[in-house]
Amino acid sequence: MKSNGGGSTRNAPRGLTNRDDRVPPAITPAMQTILEIDALNHRFGDHVVLTNIDLGASAGERIAILGPNGSGKTTLLRCIAGTVTPTAGSIRIAGHRAGSLEARDLTGVSLSQERSFYLRLSGRENLLLFARLNGLGKRAAAERVDELAEELELSELLTQRADRCSSGQLQQLAFARALVGGPGLVLLDEPTRSLDVEARARLWAALARRPFVAAVIATHLDEDVSHVTSVVELARQAPPDGGA
Numbered sequence: 001m002k003s004n005g006g007g008s009t010r011n012a013p014r015g016l017t018n019r020d021d022r023v024p025p026a027i028t029p030a031m032q033t034i035l036e037i038d039a040l041n042h043r044f045g046d047h048v049v050l051t052n053i054d055l056g057a058s059a060g061e062r063i064a065i066l067g068p069n070g071s072g073k074t075t076l077l078r079c080i081a082g083t084v085t086p087t088a089g090s091i092r093i094a095g096h097r098a099g100s101l102e103a104r105d106l107t108g109v110s111l112s113q114e115r116s117f118y119l120r121l122s123g124r125e126n127l128l129l130f131a132r133l134n135g136l137g138k139r140a141a142a143e144r145v146d147e148l149a150e151e152l153e154l155s156e157l158l159t160q161r162a163d164r165c166s167s168g169q170l171q172q173l174a175f176a177r178a179l180v181g182g183p184g185l186v187l188l189d190e191p192t193r194s195l196d197v198e199a200r201a202r203l204w205a206a207l208a209r210r211p212f213v214a215a216v217i218a219t220h221l222d223e224d225v226s227h228v229t230s231v232v233e234l235a236r237q238a239p240p241d242g243g244a
Helices: 074-080 100-107 123-133 137-153 168-181 195-209
Strands: 007-011 035-044 049-055 062-066 088-093 106-111 184-188 214-218 230-232
Touching: 035 074, 049 074, 062 074, 074 106, 074 137, 074 214, 088 100, 106 168, 123 137, 123 184, 137 168, 137 184, 168 184, 168 195, 214 230
Parallel strands: 062 214, 062 230, 106 184, 184 214
Antiparallel strands: 007 230, 035 049, 035 088
16 A cells, blocks of 8 residues: 555554455456545645545555544545545546546445434335445345345344434444445444444454455554554644644
8 A cells, every 4th residue: 555645654463364255346356456545635624634645555455544533534534435525636446536426336435423324214225225326226236235134144123214223233234335335445434433342243254255345444443453454544633823
């Protein structure tokens, strides 16, 4: 991976052993780079959040984004996902501009403070909807949701309406949604924060079974860091005029 101009990088231990060789659509084992960020800068008004970020991830690489609150971890993920347009710089996913239809098709996203589920729909209905939005046909979508329900042990949870789910249950649904389209890149924001031990183990095992899927994970937990291959550390930017 490339260095991060806005912080520092260091190696971290590789996590679980990969046990599956399924390749996501449009991703090949020989692909050198699935994510490439060049000279990324972002500010909200006068407040600088990200400065000169250069980052690359190859297929299968796991990168943890560390930093204090306010250092831009979630903003960086949102820029990669294409929901926030950076002030300057470029982001490409498998050669496609972040936010383009091609890039979105290759990217699975699970952000903190999840608000994108339809609250009156069940977990299963939500996943089916997002699977269809990812381009799967009706039958393929149903099969995909069934596979994830078994893999992540979500069968009971999928029968509940989203507005009756706890924060940890919504987090599990969000992770399943990130995988439903068979992405080449997943963006995970504090993915294990509200999970119990068993759910955390299922999350890491699911990623381990996808050796060609790159993952960028914003976290502050040492356990999460133990499962990644590289670490990027962001520093909190000074407020305008040197204020507190």
